[in-house]
Amino acid sequence: MNPLKNAARVAVTLAVLACAAFAARWLWTRYHDEPWTRDGRVRAEVVQVAPDVSGLVTQVLVRDNQPVRKGQVLFLLDRPRYEIALAQAEAAIVSQRSQLAEAEREDRRNHALGDLATTETVQQGASKVEELKAALQQGLVARDLARLNLERTTVTAPVDGSVTNLELRPGDYLTPGRSAMALIDAETLHVDGYFEETKLERIHVGDRVQIRLMGVNGELLGRVESVAGGIEDRERGPSGDLLANVNPTFNWVRLAQRIPVRVALDHIPANVGLIAGRTATVTVLAPAPAPSRRS
Secondary structure: OOHHHHHHHHHHHHHHHHHHHHHHHHHHHHHHHOOEEEEEEEEOOEEEEOOOOOEEEEEEOOOOOOEEOOOOEEEEEOHHHHHHHHHHHHHHHHHHHHHHHHHHHHHHHHHHHHHHOOHHHHHHHHHHHHHHHHHHHHHHHHHHHHHHHHHHOEEEOOOOEEEEOOOOOOOOEEOOOOOOEEEEEHHHOEEEEEEEHHHHHHOOOOOEEEEEEOOOOOOEEEEEEEEOOOOOOOOEEOOOOOOOEEOOOOOOOOOOOEEEEEEEEOOOOOOOOOOOOOEEEEEEEEOOOOOOOOO
C-alpha cells in the first residue's frame, strides 16, 4: 500500500477528529457556559386604573390599544349626582354661618347686659357659639370632600402608556377600588431574561446586552439592571403546623433553575413594536467597562 495514501488518510482522519472536537467544544461553551438565553420576555408595569368614587360610567373617552398621556381623561362617572352633593354641602355652610352669626350676636348682647343676664345664660350663649363654630368646620370639610368627589368623577391617566384589553362601556357601574381598565406604563418597558443558574457567574450589573425580538430583523441594546433576589422553591410549601413541608420525591436529573435578569433598554427604535409579552433572545455581551481614572 502506498505510504503517501496512508499518510493522507491519517491526516484527513485527524483533521476530521480535530474539527469534531472543536465543534463539540464550541457547542459546549456556547450552550453551557456563555450567558445567553432564548427565554426572554418584554415586560412592563401594568397600572390598574380604578375610580375613587362610585357611580355609573357616562362616557369612555379612549379606545382599546390607544396611546395616552399622563393626565389625559380616560372616562367620566355620574357627575350630576356629585354636583348635587356639592350644592347641598355649600347650602349647609350658608345655613351654619347664618346660625353662627345669630349666636354671636346673642352672646355679645348677653355680655353687654352685664349683671342683668344670669351667669347660666351667658355660659349657654358662649357654648352655643363654640358648637356652631365646630359645626361650621365640619360643614367646610364636608364641602371640600364633596368637591373632591366631584373632581374624582373625571378619571385621568396616571402615567404615559397605552390602554389595553378595554372592556369598559357607558352604563357600567363602578365602585371605589374596582379596576376599570389596564394601562401599560411606557416608561417601565424592559426585558427579562431567564438565565440558567449555571450562567449567573458571567452576568454582572451593568454588562452590555444584545436583545433580538422574535420576528424582528435587527437587534436592541441594553444593559443588565439587576438580578432577581429569589425565586419560588417548588420543593417546599406551607403546612398547617408551621413546619417545613418538603417534597419527599427527589428527581435524579436536576435541571438548572431559571433566574430572572432585568435588562434596561438603551434605545427603542420607532419602527419596533415593543409589546409586553413578546419573546426575545437575550445575550450578555461583555462586562461593563471600568470607569476611567484621571491622573
